Amino acid sequence: MHPETRxxxxxxxxxxxxxxxxLLLPLLMLAWLLGDLVxxxxxxxxxxxxxxxxxxxxxxAGILPGMVGSxxxxxLTISLAMPVGVGAAIYLEEFGRRxxxxxxxxxxxxxxxxxxxxxxxxxxLEIFVRxxxxxxxxxxxxxxLALLVLPVIIMAxxxxxxxxxxxxxxAAVGLGATPWQVVRQVVxxxxxxxxxxxxxxxxxxxxxxxxxxxxxxxxTFITFLPDGVLAPFTALPIQIFxxxxxxxxxxxxxxxxxxVVLMGTLLLLNATAIYLRERMERMQKGAH
Amino acid sequence: MSETTLSxxxxxxxxxxxxxxxxxxxxxxxxxATPLGERFVxxxxxxxxxxxxxTTLGILGVLGxxxxxFFSEVSIVDFLGDTEWTPLFAEKRFGIWALVSGTVLTSLxxxxxxxxxxxxxxxxxxxxxxxxxxxxxxxxxxxxAGVPTIxxxxxxxxxxxxxxxAVIPDLAGFNALGAGIVMGVMIIPMIASLSEDAIHAVxxxxxxxxxxxxxxSLSTIFGVVLPAARSGIAAxxxxxxxxxxxxxxxxxxxxxxxxxxxxxxxxPVETMTAYIVQISMGDVPTGTLEFRTIFAVGAALFLLTFVxxxxxxxLARKYRRLG
Numbered sequence: 001m002h003p004e005t006r007x008x009x010x011x012x013x014x015x016x017x018x019x020x021x022x023l024l025l026p027l028l029m030l031a032w033l034l035g036d037l038v039x040x041x042x043x044x045x046x047x048x049x050x051x052x053x054x055x056x057x058x059x060x061a062g063i064l065p066g067m068v069g070s071x072x073x074x075x076l077t078i079s080l081a082m083p084v085g086v087g088a089a090i091y092l093e094e095f096g097r098r099x100x101x102x103x104x105x106x107x108x109x110x111x112x113x114x115x116x117x118x119x120x121x122x123x124x125l126e127i128f129v130r131x132x133x134x135x136x137x138x139x140x141x142x143x144x145l146a147l148l149v150l151p152v153i154i155m156a157x158x159x160x161x162x163x164x165x166x167x168x169x170x171a172a173v174g175l176g177a178t179p180w181q182v183v184r185q186v187v188x189x190x191x192x193x194x195x196x197x198x199x200x201x202x203x204x205x206x207x208x209x210x211x212x213x214x215x216x217x218x219x220t221f222i223t224f225l226p227d228g229v230l231a232p233f234t235a236l237p238i239q240i241f242x243x244x245x246x247x248x249x250x251x252x253x254x255x256x257x258x259x260v261v262l263m264g265t266l267l268l269l270n271a272t273a274i275y276l277r278e279r280m281e282r283m284q285k286g287a288h
Numbered sequence: 289m290s291e292t293t294l295s296x297x298x299x300x301x302x303x304x305x306x307x308x309x310x311x312x313x314x315x316x317x318x319x320x321a322t323p324l325g326e327r328f329v330x331x332x333x334x335x336x337x338x339x340x341x342x343t344t345l346g347i348l349g350v351l352g353x354x355x356x357x358f359f360s361e362v363s364i365v366d367f368l369g370d371t372e373w374t375p376l377f378a379e380k381r382f383g384i385w386a387l388v389s390g391t392v393l394t395s396l397x398x399x400x401x402x403x404x405x406x407x408x409x410x411x412x413x414x415x416x417x418x419x420x421x422x423x424x425x426x427x428x429x430x431x432x433a434g435v436p437t438i439x440x441x442x443x444x445x446x447x448x449x450x451x452x453x454a455v456i457p458d459l460a461g462f463n464a465l466g467a468g469i470v471m472g473v474m475i476i477p478m479i480a481s482l483s484e485d486a487i488h489a490v491x492x493x494x495x496x497x498x499x500x501x502x503x504x505s506l507s508t509i510f511g512v513v514l515p516a517a518r519s520g521i522a523a524x525x526x527x528x529x530x531x532x533x534x535x536x537x538x539x540x541x542x543x544x545x546x547x548x549x550x551x552x553x554x555x556p557v558e559t560m561t562a563y564i565v566q567i568s569m570g571d572v573p574t575g576t577l578e579f580r581t582i583f584a585v586g587a588a589l590f591l592l593t594f595v596x597x598x599x600x601x602x603l604a605r606k607y608r609r610l611g
Binding site for chain 2: 008011012015016018019020022023025026027029030032033036037040083084085086087088090091092095096101102104105108109110111112114115116117118119120121122123125126127130147150151154178179180204207208209210211214215217220237240241244245252255256259262263266270274
């Protein structure tokens with residue numbers, strides 16, 4: 001082999017290794033992070049932790065109000081964000097296509113997707129907590145998170161709507177269906193898996209969001225469960241943040257245990273989203 | 289449900305056509321008036337879309353209103369000219385640069401980590417990886433992107449900083465370095481995925497031309513592919529910077545709460561976002577000047593990220609034209 005070719009081959013191999021290393025290093029860090037978390041969490045991961053209330057003594061503190069709060073918060077958030085997000089996506093893809101208003105909305109959504117989440121917290125604090133008088137309640141938190149995840153749902157739904165072939169729409173129109181009938185009975189059923197994936201992604205984004213909830217004033221120490229949408233609340237990430245902020249080492253174990261619960265939930269959600277996406281891709285391949 | 293959405297007219301029409309005498313029906317040009325329900329639905333869908341406009345107006349209104357109230361008490365010259373930020377002290381100073389420097393410092397450290405790692409990851413995924421490796425590695429990267437930032441913050445505080453302290457003895461417990469590095473790791477998937485899209489958009493013909501001229505795969509990547517994808521990569525970088533500037537929990541947990549005008553990565557600093565968190569966690573009464581500072585800081589933060597995002601969109605449009 002020509003010596004120049006040999007150095008070239010060697011350089012290419014080295015570069016390939018370097019790139020692979022760059023990709024693997026953050027993944028190894030993730031693995032390390034997870035391992036470290038589990039080790040720190042182990043002494044605190046038992047049923048009392050899941051069913052207990054916060055306490056000034058680290059060993060007795062539990063995460064129940066955080067979990068219940070997060071559950072309510074997510075249910076409220078998604079029931080606010082899903083209809084509006086899917087509606088906006090239908091408007092952009094099926095009704096207002098290429099109109100001036102649709103273009104404006106499109107640019108606007110792209111910009112909103114880049115607004116830091118803490119700014120949404122300021123918006124929620126002023127509008128929902130103060131002007132609309134919801135107080136530092138579950139509903140105010142959910143409304144804030146709903147605005148935050150709206151771009152995620154809109155983008156995923158639009159993606160799903162775009163995969164529905166035009167021939168189906170044309171066939172429906174040819175049968176005399178009105179625009180809404182086309183959407184309701186032909187397009188939407190086809191797009192359901194994609195919309196579900198988008199909603200799961202939105203939920204997994206909302207469930208880990210801490211900053212906007214801190215700003216609108218979720219409580220960090222709560223010894224009761226919320227009894228309505230206007231009740232004060234705490235959430236899983238808020239509780240974790242509170243434990244992280246304490247100087248005593250014992251609370252770090254609580255924080256780690258809380259994070260393990262949070263990450264476990266997220267993993268479950270993401271696995272569902274990936275499963276749905278694979279199924280959708282298989283279905284599309286089957287259709288063509 | 290489906291029965292109720294079918295209007296009688298739509299059901300009746302095909303039936304009427306079928307019951308015809310066999311002659312072709314005369315072409316009808318006039319379309320019947322849109323039913324009321326139909327118009328209601330269209331209006332609702334439009335309202336859903338328009339809500340995003342109101343969100344933007346809400347953000348601008350809230351930040352504008354509270355910031356105006358803030359500047360009626362604090363001179364903008366002090367805000368932009370001072371380098372001390374002490375709104376909670378007896379002697380109040382409102383120099384935003386003390387917070388901006390914390391934000392810029394942590395973001396710079398994050399980008400120094402994220403840019404090389406993210407870009408080379410993108411090159412690997414799009415140009416070098418066998419398709420099997422790609423199928424495994426891409427979802428793993430997405431997993432990395434899905435980790436909540438509070439988890440990264442915990443990692444920065446309890447693992448990365450102690451590790452760095454072993455190498456740099458005078459590193460404080462809260463510092464810009466550890467927070468910045470972990471923030472960089474958080475941003476790697478974003479740069480990797482956006483840059484990969486940009487690299488993917490480079491026409492294959494360009495690569496083939498380079499190979500045809502005898503270029504090695506290395507010189508094809510560095511001489512042809514990356515230069516062709518540069519505006520897309522620049523867009524990815526800009527978006528990543530904007531993300532770093534707006535990132536909150538990592539820096540609130542691990543970088544400290546001491547606003548100071550410094551570029552020393554070893555000492556505690558405070559970012560704009562961390563300041564908003566600090567005030568929100570405290571017991572500052574609403575409606576006071578101290579409370580309004582978070583909106584003024586929020587407005588500065590919004591402005592900064594907005595400019596970045598618009599710039600990134602410009603760049604992205606450029607590379608789409610090229611593809």
